[in-house]
Amino acid sequence: MVDDPVILAVDLGTSGMKVALVTGRGQVLGWESEPVHLILTPDGGAEQSPDEWWQAFLRAAKRLLGRRPAQGSAVRGICCSTQGEGTIPVDGDGNALMNCILWMDMRGAASLRRQFRGRINLDGVSLARIPNWVIRTGGMPSLTGKDPAAHMLLVRDRYPDVYARTYKFLNVLDYLNLRLTGRFTATYDSILTSWVTDNRNPDAVRYDPGLVRGSGIAADKFPEIVPCTAQLGPLRPEVAAELGLGSDVQVVAGAIDNTAAAVGAGAVADYAPHLYIGTSSWMAAHVPIKKTDLFASLASVPCALPGRYLLTALQATAGGNLTYLRDNILYHKDELLQEAAVPDIFKVLDQIAARVPAGANGVVYTPWIWGERAPVEDRTLRAGLYNLSLHNTRQDIIRAFLEGIALNTRWLLRPFERFLGRRVATINIVGGGAQSDVWCQIFADVMGVEIGQVADPIYANVRGAAWIAAAGLGEIAFSDLPELVQFRRVYQPDPNNQAVYDDRFAVFKQIYKKMKGVYKQMNAETSPQRRLSRKGTN
Numbered sequence: 001m002v003d004d005p006v007i008l009a010v011d012l013g014t015s016g017m018k019v020a021l022v023t024g025r026g027q028v029l030g031w032e033s034e035p036v037h038l039i040l041t042p043d044g045g046a047e048q049s050p051d052e053w054w055q056a057f058l059r060a061a062k063r064l065l066g067r068r069p070a071q072g073s074a075v076r077g078i079c080c081s082t083q084g085e086g087t088i089p090v091d092g093d094g095n096a097l098m099n100c101i102l103w104m105d106m107r108g109a110a111s112l113r114r115q116f117r118g119r120i121n122l123d124g125v126s127l128a129r130i131p132n133w134v135i136r137t138g139g140m141p142s143l144t145g146k147d148p149a150a151h152m153l154l155v156r157d158r159y160p161d162v163y164a165r166t167y168k169f170l171n172v173l174d175y176l177n178l179r180l181t182g183r184f185t186a187t188y189d190s191i192l193t194s195w196v197t198d199n200r201n202p203d204a205v206r207y208d209p210g211l212v213r214g215s216g217i218a219a220d221k222f223p224e225i226v227p228c229t230a231q232l233g234p235l236r237p238e239v240a241a242e243l244g245l246g247s248d249v250q251v252v253a254g255a256i257d258n259t260a261a262a263v264g265a266g267a268v269a270d271y272a273p274h275l276y277i278g279t280s281s282w283m284a285a286h287v288p289i290k291k292t293d294l295f296a297s298l299a300s301v302p303c304a305l306p307g308r309y310l311l312t313a314l315q316a317t318a319g320g321n322l323t324y325l326r327d328n329i330l331y332h333k334d335e336l337l338q339e340a341a342v343p344d345i346f347k348v349l350d351q352i353a354a355r356v357p358a359g360a361n362g363v364v365y366t367p368w369i370w371g372e373r374a375p376v377e378d379r380t381l382r383a384g385l386y387n388l389s390l391h392n393t394r395q396d397i398i399r400a401f402l403e404g405i406a407l408n409t410r411w412l413l414r415p416f417e418r419f420l421g422r423r424v425a426t427i428n429i430v431g432g433g434a435q436s437d438v439w440c441q442i443f444a445d446v447m448g449v450e451i452g453q454v455a456d457p458i459y460a461n462v463r464g465a466a467w468i469a470a471a472g473l474g475e476i477a478f479s480d481l482p483e484l485v486q487f488r489r490v491y492q493p494d495p496n497n498q499a500v501y502d503d504r505f506a507v508f509k510q511i512y513k514k515m516k517g518v519y520k521q522m523n524a525e526t527s528p529q530r531r532l533s534r535k536g537t538n
Contacts, residue, residue: 005076007469008065008245009462010057012082012172013257014038014048014102014279017056019064020459021071022466024475026264026484028459030068032060039099045107047099050088053172054179061243075245078180078235079252079469081260081461082172085193087151089166094178097162101151104370106379108154109145115153115216116141129214134292136198136208138299138309144371144379147193152217168223169194173256180239180251181232184223188302189259189310191225200290202309203227205302228255228304229472252472254465258282258312259303264464265428265454266485268305268478271420275409275443275451276460277433281318283409283416285311296415297374304468305478311419313412317370318405319433321383322349324369325401349398350438356399358445358497359504362387363396365404366511372408375415378516380523386511402439406446407501407508413447426450428485430460437489445497446505455486 004023011018016036021029034056039047065072085103088096101108118126123143133140141149148171156163170178171190178184188205191197196215198208205225212219226232230253234240240247254260258276262284265274273285286308292299300309326345368381385397417424427449433439434457444451454460467484470476476484 005470005473005475006071006074007466008061008075008078008249009465009469010078010080010082010176010254011257011260011461011465012036012053012057012080012176013461014083017053017060018462019057019060020462020466021064021068021075022459022462024466024470026463026467026486028456028462029071030064031459031462032064034060038102043107046102046105048086048102050096050100050175053176057176058242065244072244073246075249076475077250077252077469077473079465079472080173080176080180080254081257081465082176082254084171084173084190084256084258085147086172087148087155088170088172088175089155089162090168090170090175090178090184091165092167094182094184096175097165098155098159100172100175101154103146105151106145107158108150108152109143111153111157112141112143112145112150114157116214132210133195134294136200136211137192137195138199138290138292138301139192139195141195142193142377144377147195149193149195149215152194152215152221156216166221169217169221170223171256173254174223177232177251177253180235182236183232185226185230185232185253186223187226187228187230187253187255189228189256189304191222192301194222196222197225199302202290202302202307226253228253228259228468231472250473252469255304255468257461258284258314259310260464260468261430261460262286262310262464263304263467263478263481264460264462265430266481267428268481270308271422272428273416273424274428274430275434277318277405277429277431277439279317279320279323281315281405281409281431281433283313283412283427285416285420287311287420291419293415293419296419297377298415298419300419304471311416313375313416314373315367315405315408315412317367319431321365321367321369321401321405322346325349325398346436350436352395353399353402354438356395358403358442358494359500360400360403361392361396362389363392363400364504364507364511365397365400366508367401367404367408375412376512378519380520381512381516382519382523384511384515402436402442403446403501403504404508406439406443407505409443410447410505411509413449424449426452428452428454430454430457432458434458440489440491441494444491444493446501448493448498450493451491452487453489453491455488457488
């Protein structure tokens with residue numbers, strides 16, 4: 001890395017588009033962002049506009065490159081990290097035929113069950129199909145309807161005119177790569193949740209003819225599959241001209257967010273875990289084997305590293321609980337009102353939470369505000385505050401929110417460790433939530449592990465995208481990354497707090513056991529989208 005190449009790295013999440021200039025050593029030289037809108041439809045859908053993504057990218061990239069022309073002239077490659085499990089049907093010219101159906105959209109669940117039901121069913125899906133999915137892919141379609149397998153069937157069944165005009169179904173990452181290069185491709189990780197690939201060789205993911213036939217989607221509507229480090233070709237001339245970049249800038253295929261974050265966290269050694277705290281959260285670790293734990297909804301799946309799989313344990317909503325708390329509850333005449341309109345609101349929450357002792361003065365929060373994915377997959381679960389009394393204050397509730405998300409992560413930790421076959425002693429933490437010193441200490445205390453706070457943790461995805469690009473361009477090896485990642489601080493568990501959290505964790509699990517039947521009774525015929533869509537259309 002004599003010249004230390006510069007990468008234009010893109011991070012498209014549900015809440016916004018972020019663009020950064022990152023060196024091959026992982027230094028973020030500059031950063032710009034643009035918000036993107038979430039569309040909640042009257043029928044319970046969750047969508048975003050692909051064209052809005054693209055315009056947000058152009059605006060942010062042009063501002064960034066305009067501020068840093070010297071670094072812009074040194075750009076060698078472009079690489080994206082994006083939200084996963086979205087679906088965009090496009091025509092042969094690359095035009096999006098409708099909005100993207102997002103990862104939180106469950107409208108396709110009924111179509112999925114109709115397509116995959118059999119004589120003997122598990123939750124409406126043929127029991128005979130499950131071994132084939134698990135053996136070849138490592139998992140199976142989410143029965144909630146949240147992934148592309150269901151999204152594509154929704155388009156087929158509800159929008160037949162769109163389905164007829166669809167040339168390819170693309171994930172979010174694939175769509176941005178199409179706009180950048182003109183190529184219709186999918187990566188090893190972006191194609192996963194279409195559940196039509198044979199993943200038994202991590203270096204040669206390919207379509208499985210039987211799974212494709214059974215998917216209900218025409219085979220020619222699936223894109224070409226490439227590795228995450230593949231060079232897709234040069235940037236389209238018109239895009240290069242608009243951004244002021246050279247015509248030789250290469251586009252590297254990139255990865256969806258959890259794959260990129262694992263790289264950006266520097267956790268590339270076998271069994272080395274990282275914890276990402278954003279709107280949703282996950283624990284993940286690279287492993288040398290393909291394996292599935294259906295009972296805990298865990299699997300190791302294709303990723304960016306050659307010859308490796310990524311074990312991911314997904315929590316449906318993490319920081320999204322804090323956004324809910326901010327936007328729907330905490331508007332009162334105090335210090336919060338002064339900060340509510342600016343991003344520093346979360347720093348205020350930190351300050352308040354730090355004043356409350358471990359255990360939140362008896363208040364317990366369960367963060368299942370959008371159902372849950374692992375260690376149980378149950379769309380009927382809901383969030384709740386427990387053990388409130390007249391002695392409690394809003395400060396206790398804020399602290400309980402942070403602790404509840406950490407308790408849920410501890411719930412994931414045990415099956416995660418069983419999958420790895422070893423105890424976890426230290427975890428690299430990244431994402432927006434990892435900027436909170438208070439929260440990092442809570443995670444260490446609740447989980448009983450050392451937490452390594454990666455420097456500038458909010459940059460994990462763009463740093464991961466940049467390192468994937470640098471590896472694809474031959475500038476670095478993934479084995480270099482543990483030496484390149486830097487840490488702001490390391491948090492050790494506080495023994496005085498661990499006893500409190502051991503008790504709270506036992507209570508947390510009891511709440512799930514006692515309340516899961518109540519939630520199923522109350523929410524079996526409804527979905528989070530329907531509740532939100534009523535609010536969104538008022």
